Amino acid sequence: MVKKLGVARVRNRRLTKMSLFFFRRPRSTAALWLALLAFGIACYATILGRQGFPPVHPPLSIINGSYLVDNSQKVDQQVTGPLSQIAIAQGNVKTVTATANPSTFNLVVQYNDGTNQDIATQKLKEAVAADTHLPKNAAINIRTLDVGKFNPQGEGFDMLIAVHGPSRVTETLADRAQQYADAIKAQNLSLVSTAKVISPFSEGINPTTGQPQKVQTGFDRFGEIVNGQPVFHKDVTIGLQAKNGADAVKLYKQVSKALDGLNQDKRFDGYKTSITAAFATQIEQDINELQRTLLEGLIAVLIIGTILVSLRASVLIILSVATVIAITLGMLYFIGYTLNVITLFSIILGLALIVDDTIIMTEALDVERRRQENAEETVRVATNRISLAMLAATSTAILGFAPIIFITGILGGFIRPIPITIITSLIISLIVALTVIPFVARLLILRKGNFGKKAKVPITVRAQEAFAHKLTKPLRWADHSRKRLWLSGVVALIVGFGFIFAGAYIFKYLTFNIFPSNKDSNQLQVTMQFRSGTDILSAQAAADKADNIIARSLGPNFKDLTYYSTGTSSQAQAVIDIIPYDKRAITAPQLVDKLKDNFRDFNEASVTVSQNDVGGPPGTFSVLIETPNRSSAMALANNMTHFLAGSTLTRLDGSKAHITKAIIVNPDSWLRKDNKQLVQVTASFDGTDTSTLVNLAKDLVKGHYTDKKLAQYHLSSKNIVYDFGFEEENQKSFNSMVIAFPILLIVMYFVLALEFKSLLQPLLIFMAIPFSFFGVTGGLWLTNNPFSFFTMLGFFALIGLSIKNTILLTDYANQGRRAGLGRVEAMVSAVEERFRPLLATSITAVFSLLPLALISPFWESLAYTLIFGLISSTTLVILVFPYYYLGAEYLRMRIGRRMFFSWLLVNAIVLFVTSVVLSSKAILPAFIILNLIITILKVIKHKTRH
Secondary structure, three states, rough: OOOOOOEEEEEEEHHHHHHHHOOOOOHHHHHHHHHHHHHHHHHHHEEEEEEEHHHHHOOOOEEEEEEEOOOOOHHHHHHHHHHHHHHHHHOEEEEEHHHHHHHEEEEEEEEEEOOHHHHHHHHHHHHHHHHHOOOOOEEEEEEEEOOOOOOOOOOOEEEEEEEOOOOHHHHHHHHHHHHHHHHHOOOOOOOOEEEEOOOEEEEEOOOOOOOEEEOOOEEEEEEEEEEOOEEEEEEEEEEEEEEEOOOOHHHHHHHHHHHHHHHHHHOOOEEEEEEEOHHHHHHHHHHHHHHHHHHHHHHHHHHHHHHOOOOHHHHHHHHHHHHHHHHHHHHHHHHHHEOOHHHHHHHHHHHHHHHHHHHHHHHHHHHHOOOOOHHHHHHHHHHHHHHHHHHHHHHHHHHHHHHHHOOOOOHHHHHHHHHHHHHHHHHHHHHHHHHHHHHHHHHHHOOOOHHHOOOOOOOHHHHHHHHHHHHHHHHHOOOOOHHHHHHHHHHHHHHHHHHOOOOOOOOOOEEEEOOOOOOOOEEEEEEEEEEEOOOOOHHHHHHHHHHHHHHHHHHHHEEEEOOOEOOOOOEEEEEEEEHHHOOOOOOHHHHHHHHHHHOOOOOOOOEEEEEEEOOOOOOEEEEEEEEEOOHHHHHHHHHHHHHOOOEEEEOOHHHHHEEEEEEOOOOOOOEEEEEEEEEEEEEEEOOOOHHHHHHHHHHHHHHHHHHHHHHOOOOOHHEEEEEEEHHHHHHHHHHHHHHHHHHHHHEEEHHHHHHOOOOHHHHHHOOHHHHHHHHHHHHHHOOOOOOOOOHHHHHHHHHHHHHHHHHHHHHHHHHHHHOOHHHEEEEEEEHHHHHHHHHHHHHHHHHHHHHHHHHHHHHHHHHHHHHHHHHHHHHHHHOEEEEEEEEHHHHHOOOOOHHHHHHHHHHHHHHHHHHHHOOOOHHHHHHHHHHHHHHHHHHHHHHHHH
């Protein structure tokens, strides 16, 4: 019979004193708990504002306007060229891109990370105003950009409204739209800051005639279902800006009510307004998903907690999880966050993490009540035994998300609330577990007559204890026999590393895409680039034809359509809402393929069809030919489009992808980048792993267009620049996460070294991470998901979940060692004692994530990363980790800290040199060879001594 850890050897810790402080003051604790709970519920219900996305102000300035010369070259030479030069001269500028159209222009000034966009934009305005070379007749607008809003013509709006009616004359519609905008402003709506018509006209003084001129340069379309049939309207859009801090849902309701009244007004007889863009619908959908997920998660906790612990204990866990979520929502209010797509995402993801502390604490109390005679002693002993493990597990989980805070760029601005929200919830979950749970446990499981031999033990608990006892049979079999211990250890090493290597092998079959398209979506996008020489009337006619193709292709799946005022004589972009994916049999990718087929013979424009995802901006592959010799650049661009279209790309695993289309972007426009004239060629692929394909396409172009080939066009490789759009920014951000990973492990190592007072045991605890590899890669491969930003985010979350298991076993075994148990006895005791919370936390996390994996295309890859990774890690931790611990204890008794530190330093130096001189692929062989040499030398030295 294995000895149990003695109570007398357990000493009070500071965290235990904190638990007892609140436990001994039930009235004060109850009042504080209920107050925090009520405030959190109030924050969720009314106090916290609802937004689509958090405000994100990247270091960008937008310059646009009109110069009515009807000549792109003149606009380029007289406006966009000088403006580019002024912007570059400001300093702290990363890049300036400019587009000159026949009568309009647009520039994007991107500053270095960390630049205050408001200050930089103001300085740019002053520099432009002071310049004397710009034409006086050019209307120039300079503004900042909030990428969390709708940005037609570069100006951010919180809501877009289409005005349509019996007239299809653009001037008439624009007049009606202005009347509607004036009427909205006249109502002084409490949540609306301004209402502005997004004019399809450019107005100014014609430089040639000197007379005022008004030219139509844009158009919009709105489509809806009327009496079961799609109807498309010619419209003019009104943009609404909300007041600071306005709730998106309340704004939508307020504006909808106001528009209903205006639509009944006789002044607008026959005309109608329709809200074409608003965040309220998405927010309500996300809130409903959060509520459903939380409900399903709590049901999973109730069922699993009842089976693995007890019904009363599972109720305690549910109350604790609800408390953590409520207090987290209250903290979001004080941080200054709102309920939006990102923070709701964080709370859903955090559900699987915060349940750990609550289950561990509840289970510890449930176990100790069978050994103690009163509630206070139960709390004292239970908290003593698991407080260090909980603190270590929470610390590593927090560190797992910390690197995400430091991601820069637009991506960093968007996702920064994720780590901050989750870290906040993790800290709160630890505090709640140590303070609220012991207090509430007094009412549920620590009642009189429920201690010691009188304590009731459910049959399911006895079954788990019996199963855990069987799991430790091989350990007991190997005890007191060196040969058996060595045999068990070797088998454990083979099994553990066999799964690790299998996971690494599967990894090469995964595709890589930072922001892959979801497997389904509720929104599609059709982008049209019109043929060279197309005027605004012809562009509108082409758009009308495209609308009919869209309606015919989508059939009953069509919901509505808008152009967001993007239509010009050169291009237009239709954003299509389709019925929700849970109410249709066909997926968005299938609808995309259908649209592509039906647009194949569309001669009026080059058409690109894709689905819109929340995950991030789509990547692009563009070749920029930078030269003032436009004729040479156009000749090369034409040759390049023919070469790229239909070309084959071969991935590392041998699979093929194809470039489906290559076009010259806006051939009637003049483009500049950093004040260098250029012609842009863009390509699209039939594969979804954009992050991989853009690099393969770059290698393809580089290999074909050598300096010898380019010399035929009087150009060289210096004239060729590659642009991946947002993909390039995303790759930099993703690489920063990859670079942060080893730094994260180093910090974790030192934190665990301090907490466990050991240099070796943190490395042992880290084995939970590679144990998850097989599940992560295998799960992604089975579910046909790529390795992406979301899987990386899931992996960071998995670090905290998986390391918790090894921390639990290591900490409890250490307590056994301090109590005088042998290393085998200590580990047997740890497995038998900690098996139930280890199993309960892992199974609960898996079942709480399962609905997301099965129902939501957006969450699928992240959820499967956590589910399969956790199953893999937990299984290997239970089966083989105990033997790794025995091996580590054997080494710890024979190797001093100085020798271990020397071994660690030598390995670090060799691995660093190997990675720099050779490659990352050589790191593992170098590690194995080095340690084999060290082992052989030790054996020789040992034999020489004897």
